[in-house]
Amino acid sequence: MGFRDFTRRDFLKTAGTLTAMTALGDMPSELFAATDGRRLVKFPEKTELLLLTSYPPQLETPLHYFRELVTPNEALFVRWHVTPIPTSVDLAQWRLNVGGNTDKELLLSLDDLKTKFPRVTYTAVIQCSGNGRSFFEPRVPGGQWKNGSMGNTTWSGARLKDILNMAGIKPGSVDVSFDGLDRGTLPTVPDFIKSLPVDKALEEDMLIAYEMNGAPLTMLNGFPARLIVPGWYATYWVKSLSEIKVLPRQFEGFWMNPAYRIPDNACGCVPPGAKPQKTIPVHRMTTRSLIINPEDGTSLRPNRPVDVMGIAFSGGYSIRDVIVSVDGGKSWSEAKLGKDLGKYSWIQWTYPWRPKKPGKYTLMARATNSIGESQPFESLWNPSGYLWNKIEPLTVVVR
Ligand SMILES: Nc1nc2c(c(=O)[nH]1)N[C@H]1C(S)=C(S)[C@@H](COP(=O)(O)O)O[C@H]1N2
Ligand SMILES: [Mo]
Numbered sequence: 001m002g003f004r005d006f007t008r009r010d011f012l013k014t015a016g017t018l019t020a021m022t023a024l025g026d027m028p029s030e031l032f033a034a035t036d037g038r039r040l041v042k043f044p045e046k047t048e049l050l051l052l053t054s055y056p057p058q059l060e061t062p063l064h065y066f067r068e069l070v071t072p073n074e075a076l077f078v079r080w081h082v083t084p085i086p087t088s089v090d091l092a093q094w095r096l097n098v099g100g101n102t103d104k105e106l107l108l109s110l111d112d113l114k115t116k117f118p119r120v121t122y123t124a125v126i127q128c129s130g131n132g133r134s135f136f137e138p139r140v141p142g143g144q145w146k147n148g149s150m151g152n153t154t155w156s157g158a159r160l161k162d163i164l165n166m167a168g169i170k171p172g173s174v175d176v177s178f179d180g181l182d183r184g185t186l187p188t189v190p191d192f193i194k195s196l197p198v199d200k201a202l203e204e205d206m207l208i209a210y211e212m213n214g215a216p217l218t219m220l221n222g223f224p225a226r227l228i229v230p231g232w233y234a235t236y237w238v239k240s241l242s243e244i245k246v247l248p249r250q251f252e253g254f255w256m257n258p259a260y261r262i263p264d265n266a267c268g269c270v271p272p273g274a275k276p277q278k279t280i281p282v283h284r285m286t287t288r289s290l291i292i293n294p295e296d297g298t299s300l301r302p303n304r305p306v307d308v309m310g311i312a313f314s315g316g317y318s319i320r321d322v323i324v325s326v327d328g329g330k331s332w333s334e335a336k337l338g339k340d341l342g343k344y345s346w347i348q349w350t351y352p353w354r355p356k357k358p359g360k361y362t363l364m365a366r367a368t369n370s371i372g373e374s375q376p377f378e379s380l381w382n383p384s385g386y387l388w389n390k391i392e393p394l395t396v397v398v399r
Contacts, residue, residue, distance in 0.1 A: 045218040047074040052143050056080035057220060060148035066292045066311050069339060069348055070123065071151035073213050078220045079128055079149060079234070081192050081255075086181040086240045089224055096163075096208070096225060100177075100245035103168030110224045113210055116166075117158035120207060122230065124344035125152050125313045129233040129260060129282045132388030138272055140385040147290055147392075152311075152346045155228050157209035161202045164246070169198065175251040176201040178227050178238040194236050195251035196229070205230050205344070208241065230344040231316025232283050233386070235260050256281055261384070268387045269380035276383070285315035288375055288389035289322055289349075289367035296394040305354045308335075313346035314369035321368055324351040328362035328393065329377070335365070343370075355398040363394045 040048040043057060052058035059078040065071055091110050099105035108116070127150035134144040143149075164176070177195040184191065200206070207228040210217065217223040222239025229236040235255075262268040263276035268286075270276050289312035300306055308326070312319045318340075323332040338348035355361060368374040379390040 043220060050148060056083045056085055058143050060145060061151055063148060063292055071153055073215055073218055076151040076221055077149045082182050082184040082189055094224060096241055098163055098167045098244045101170045101173045101248045102246050106167050113158045117162045119156055120159055121156040122344060123154045123341040124230040125346050126234045127285055129235050129386045133385030136385045140383060142385055153212050155207055155209040156211040157207040160206035160208055169246050172248055173198050173246045174249055175247045177245045177247060177251045179243040180238050181240040181242050190254035192255055193253045194238050195256055233285055262382055262386050267380050269382050272381040282386050286387045286389040287314035287367055287369045287373045289365045291363055291365050291394050294396050298396045300355060300396055300398045302356060302358055302398050305352060308351040308353050310365050311346045311348055312367035314373060316343055317369040317371050318343040319347050319367050320370050322349040323366050325364045326353055326361055329364055358399045361396050364391050366391050
């Protein structure tokens, strides 16, 4: 029985755990009945994640994992564009090829990455540009993510600039492109290649990561090495890297144009339904927050203390403050910020609350970063469903 046949069945009516023979080659997966009407699926090295698509894998993290400051590797979301995806890498064969408009060409083994360059470690939010896309009104095409296509991970690796400097960038270089091991079988499906301007690629904090949370990258998260562009959306964080190419001209490729672009204006938005005049590649993340506890729709008891808790982050500029409202935005109080893991990490916040009277309460949180960027009360719209950072009200009932 193929995976696709299987997914057509009604899982919600199926009791217990279901095991599927899959059409994923080396990627066996198990399906579980779901929580909020969606299906949970288990892939290798992963815990049960919310299923968007299986081939290619697009898996979302259940929000309760964000009660932890750092997202466990097995719970980090997964997003691939092109099938087939790499399901194993022979490290004896694998090399990272660095070349193009450079003085010399490098062929680096994983061991080279670990021993020839200083090891750098920091914690950074990884977030898909389409995180929250399913909330856009009017709806937009693309993966219908809720808020689980993000996570907070401690990355270790070699600085990209050290690697590029070892190769020697020739004067007049414009872009650097990054290609991974995934390659479609159909000529109509463009290879997933991303590019960055040379100046961006040479920034101090750009990393070729070979570890996540102190362990090798999971296969689905880009083993053996991936690009980390902290503060920017994960579309640039090319997984299972195989080639870095310095270019004397601007890179032209499907995944840079027409894909992954936003309106070229301050908000990256247009009136709902409109077509932008001019677009630019999506880049730095917007500032946002999310309430993790209590969960939407929860029932609470009167006069019992509740720790309202959540996360907040920005595109590389820390979080200056988070304000919380428990009365639908009429009044606001400052939340207490938790442990600070640096400007690229998310920060957890708490707000102690004791609802007195029974009734319906609307909770909201609003984060502001260190350069004053904050979150809108009304959602901004763009045709690809990027940059989602609206203040998201959540309702609880006290009874
Ligand atoms: N090789 C490769 N790298 C890739 C992609 C891909 O399809 N292939 N998708 C990108 C996108 S859009 C996202 S959101 C992140 C997802 O990273 P994750 O699967 O580790 O969560 O990988 C990025 N890197
Ligand atoms: Mo993405």
